[in-house]
Amino acid sequence: MDSYVEPRLGRQADAIAPSGPSGVAVLAIPVKPVRVDGRRLRSERTRQLIIEAFLLLLRENPHMPTAVQIADRAGYSVRSVFQRFPDLHSLHVAATDFALGQALGTPGAPDTQGDRQTRLRSHIELRARTCEEWLPLWRALVANRGESPELTQRIRRARETTWQRMEQTYAPELATLGDAERTKVLIALESLTDYESWARMRELHGLSAEQARSVWIDAIDRLLPATPV
Secondary structure (H helix, E strand, C coil): CCCCCCCCHHHHHEEEECCCCCEEEEEEECCCCCCCCHHHHHHHHHHHHHHHHHHHHEEEECCCHHHHHHHHHHHCCHHHHHHHHHCCHHHHHHHHHHHHHHHHHCCCCCCCCCCCHHHHHHHHHHHHHHHHHHHHHHHHHEEEEECCCCHHHHHHHHHHHHHHHHHHHHHHHHCCCCHHHHHHHHHHHHHHHCCCHHHHHHCCCCCCCHHHHHHHHHHHHCCCCCCCC
């Protein structure tokens, strides 16, 4: 009969930890420290600063900034810009993703469980804050999308998110309507609370943010059907 030879586990098995409570030896596997790639982190930080510089320039002027302007604002060379983005369109798409992520991720969410006035005020508070903060960038995005399918898709996604929030917030009232009437009300709500509606109240009519919110709240309250008991 062949003799039994106990298998060895390599060098790690040569350093067996003291026996555990059951008396069975516990293999001590060394934990490797996580190495932080400083070069990659610096590159990502540079990329983010370039995106933020692009967005700041659009806030100041809705026209598409040049590579030189972006590089100057970010504090890097034009070469650094194109090392991270193959062209300005790619930068525009990346900046749009960042801006929409910030806008759609505005802290807080509409109250979808409260009574009518609580839900209405919660929705308008969030929507007004988003419009006040991101109006200049939204205008620049729409003005500079051109024939870009990527930017067109992102604009559509932002509008779909706004639509879905209204469906959730006003679900009790909308549930009392047929499909056709429900769609009409949602279209009216979307038009009423879009960026340019906010801009007209704030810029053309000179309303304060509080006054503008009050206009929206009153108008939506009249537009929505009665809340079911």
